[in-house]
Amino acid sequence: MAENSLQIVLSNENLLKTAPHNLDAEQALLGAILLDNQIMVRLGDKFGGQHFYDPVHGKIFDTIKTITAKGHVADAITLHAKFSQDGALAQIGGATYLAILVNAAADVASAPDYAKLIFDLSLRRDLIRIGADLSHSATAIGDELDGAENLIEVTEEQLYKLAETGQISQGFKNFAEALESTMLNAASAFTHDGSVIGVPSGFAEIDRMLGGLHKSDLLILAGRPSMGKTALATNIAFNAARKYETTIGPDGEPKVINGGIVAFYSLEMSAEQLTMRLLADYTGISSDRIRKGDLNKIEYAKLQDAAIALNDLPLFIDDTGGLSMAALAARARRLQRREGLHLIVVDYLQLVTSSSHRAGESRVQEVSEITQGLKALAKELNVPIIALSQLSRQVESRDDKRPQLSDLRESGSIEQDSDVVMFVFRESYYLERKEPKPDTVEHLAWIEEMGRINNLAEVIIAKQRHGAIGKIKLGFTPELTKFTNLDQTGQRFADDEY
Numbered sequence: 073m074a075e076n077s078l079q080i081v082l083s084n085e086n087l088l089k090t091a092p093h094n095l096d097a098e099q100a101l102l103g104a105i106l107l108d109n110q111i112m113v114r115l116g117d118k119f120g121g122q123h124f125y126d127p128v129h130g131k132i133f134d135t136i137k138t139i140t141a142k143g144h145v146a147d148a149i150t151l152h153a154k155f156s157q158d159g160a161l162a163q164i165g166g167a168t169y170l171a172i173l174v175n176a177a178a179d180v181a182s183a184p185d186y187a188k189l190i191f192d193l194s195l196r197r198d199l200i201r202i203g204a205d206l207s208h209s210a211t212a213i214g215d216e217l218d219g220a221e222n223l224i225e226v227t228e229e230q231l232y233k234l235a236e237t238g239q240i241s242q243g244f245k246n247f248a249e250a251l252e253s254t255m256l257n258a259a260s261a262f263t264h265d266g267s268v269i270g271v272p273s274g275f276a277e278i279d280r281m282l283g284g285l286h287k288s289d290l291l292i293l294a295g296r297p298s299m300g301k302t303a304l305a306t307n308i309a310f311n312a313a314r315k316y317e318t319t320i321g322p323d324g325e326p327k328v329i330n331g332g333i334v335a336f337y338s339l340e341m342s343a344e345q346l347t348m349r350l351l352a353d354y355t356g357i358s359s360d361r362i363r364k365g366d367l368n369k370i371e372y373a374k375l376q377d378a379a380i381a382l383n384d385l386p387l388f389i390d391d392t393g394g395l396s397m398a399a400l401a402a403r404a405r406r407l408q409r410r411e412g413l414h415l416i417v418v419d420y421l422q423l424v425t426s427s428s429h430r431a432g433e434s435r436v437q438e439v440s441e442i443t444q445g446l447k448a449l450a451k452e453l454n455v456p457i458i459a460l461s462q463l464s465r466q467v468e469s470r471d472d473k474r475p476q477l478s479d480l481r482e483s484g485s486i487e488q489d490s491d492v493v494m495f496v497f498r499e500s501y502y503l504e505r506k507e508p509k510p511d512t513v514e515h516l517a518w519i520e521e522m523g524r525i526n527n528l529a530e531v532i533i534a535k536q537r538h539g540a541i542g543k544i545k546l547g548f549t550p551e552l553t554k555f556t557n558l559d560q561t562g563q564r565f566a567d568d569e570y
Contacts, residue, residue: 091197093125094189096176101186102132103177106147106170109140111183119187123194132173148174195234202230228402271332271415271456274311276557277544281533282492285312285415285456289537290447292421292486294461294475295496296468300529301460302341302419303349303553304496308458309334309417310350313387316414332414332455333386335407337400339423343389349553350387354378358551386411396425397445408453416453418446420460421486440485447489461486463495473502477534493535498548500526529555 105111120137121130135154139146148170178186206227210220270284285291285308295301315331338346352359355378357371367375388407392399400418407413418424426438443459450457463479475495480486487493503522508514529548533541547556 091125091200092193093197094193095126095129097186097189098124098126098129099173099176100178101183101190102129102136103173103175104180104183104186105133105136106151106174107177108180108183109136109146111180112137112140114184115187119191123191125190125193125197198234202227202234225399225402228406229398232402232405271312272315272330273308274315275308275531275544275546275555277546278531281540281542281544282536283539285458286491286538287454287456288451289456289491290443290450290489291456291458291492291494292461292480292490293458293494293496294463294480296463296473296475298501299496299498300548300553300555301496303548304531304555305417305419305458305460306336306346306349306553307353307555309336309387309415310353310385312415313385316386328414333407333412334388334415334417335404335413336387336389337395337416337418338389338391339393339395339419341391341419343391346389346391350382351375351378352552353554354382356552359553360551394423394425397442400424401445401449404449404453408455413453414455416450416455416457418457418459420462421446422462436485440489443485443489459490473497473499474530474532475534487535490535491537492533495530495532495534497530497532498528499530500528 121132121134124130124133132151132155135151136146139150139154144150148167151170152167206223209223270282270286270289272284273279273282293301293305312331313334316333317328317330318326319329321327336346348359348362351357351362355371355374357367357375361367361371362375388411390403404413404416421442422439424442426441446457446459461480463475467473467475467479474497477487477493480493500522503518503525506518508518527548527550529546531544531546533544535541545558547558548554549556
């Protein structure tokens with residue numbers, strides 16, 4: 073095995089020695105820049121010395137970049153002064169070589185084309201390195217049963233990062249372009265039936281306040297244990313998937329007109345437990361009775377009909393525990409590529425692990441990296457992401473148990489990176505634990521109050537980057553772990569009335 077590994081390494085080194093490159097193009101570009109430093113402005117932010125095959129060329133480019141960034145002129149004279157003590161430049165001719173670069177200069181107008189060629193060849197060399205690493209890692213079989221799956225995700229992440237570096241930086245977008253994009257969105261909203269432009273949550277008041285779940289938004293749904301945050305997230309995912317509807321657009325391509333394809337990362341519950349909740353939601357039969365098999369023939373038939381009706385539901389569940397941010401992103405990209413994707417739900421934030429967690433790094437730093445990663449993923453895939461979050465115990469020490477932004481665990485990064493923060497609150501949960509002694513006046517008052525609030529819940533919108541904050545009342549059925557819409561009088565109404 074050791075001999076095979078050595079052969080692979082030697083083979084990889086030979087591949088890199090013959091890797092695609094063009095030294096003439098590198099000389100032509102550097103020469104053109106020395107003649108006209110303004111070319112640097114046209115090359116974009118992501119082009120750098122690391123893209124040159126010859127390391128000396130890369131060092132020359134980075135030095136020019138440093139000099140011009142300070143507002144100074146970078147030419148053969150200033151570079152020679154900078155490199156006068158540098159042995160690397162001396163080895164290839166020193167000042168004479170700088171003169172050679174100037175003589176080899178490309179036409180100023182075509183210099184960006186040379187940069188694109190150098191950039192492309194650099195990406196090809198990186199692809200060769202990734203391919204060589206993949207070949208070596210796939211050959212060196214370890215003891216881990218899931219090693220191959222991890223290898224796929226690592227390689228996919230490397231390719232994604234390479235694709236990101238391969239995108240030419242757009243830099244500034246002029247106001248006219250931004251205005252055109254904004255007006256297209258406004259026109260879409262104006263001609264849309266109703267006020268929901270994003271993915272519908274299925275809850276009238278939530279959609280009224282948010283306008284639906286908007287593309288590229290990171291929404292935090294937080295609450296103390298047993299408040300129902302998983303239930304609400306499941307209901308939203310289920311509603312969006314059930315409403316999924318497409319039509320054929322003017323360009324002949326499918327266009328989503330309602331709902332969406334949903335990815336649900338259930339890091340705490342299994343896919344079977346989550347599916348049982350959805351069946352309870354759909355049939356009105358409690359998940360506890362479904363789990364125990366406590367059903368009559370009519371209910372069992374109803375359950376079978378529900379299974380048939382929901383078989384093609386565009387809801388994809390990943391119940392891998394301890395999922396890293398890199399793996400989560402890789403799987404979301406893969407799903408979008410294969411099936412399409414319009415909404416991501418992560419249950420819950422504190423169970424995601426950082427891809428680059430280092431020893432000694434605080435949990436606050438790790439969560440900050442995760443929230444930044446989720447926000448970046450929402451923008452990249454252009455979909456809303458709902459991430460559930462735990463709240464700190466300090467809620468329990470207050471008389472008013474309603475959550476506040478400061479109750480978020482590692483609240484600084486979560487609050488900062490999110491576009492919307494929502495809290496789930498059920499007053500009945502706390503009142504239930506304060507039951508007075510039976511056959512007392514206090515107990516009768518307690519029963520009356522429990523009857524009033526037992527099936528009510530609040531969704532508190534504590535932060536909304538693009539709109540108002542406020543409180544929303546929903547119905548809640550504990551045995552079904554199901555939230556429902558309420559009308560203006562506080563009475564429930566069916567989802568199909570919304």
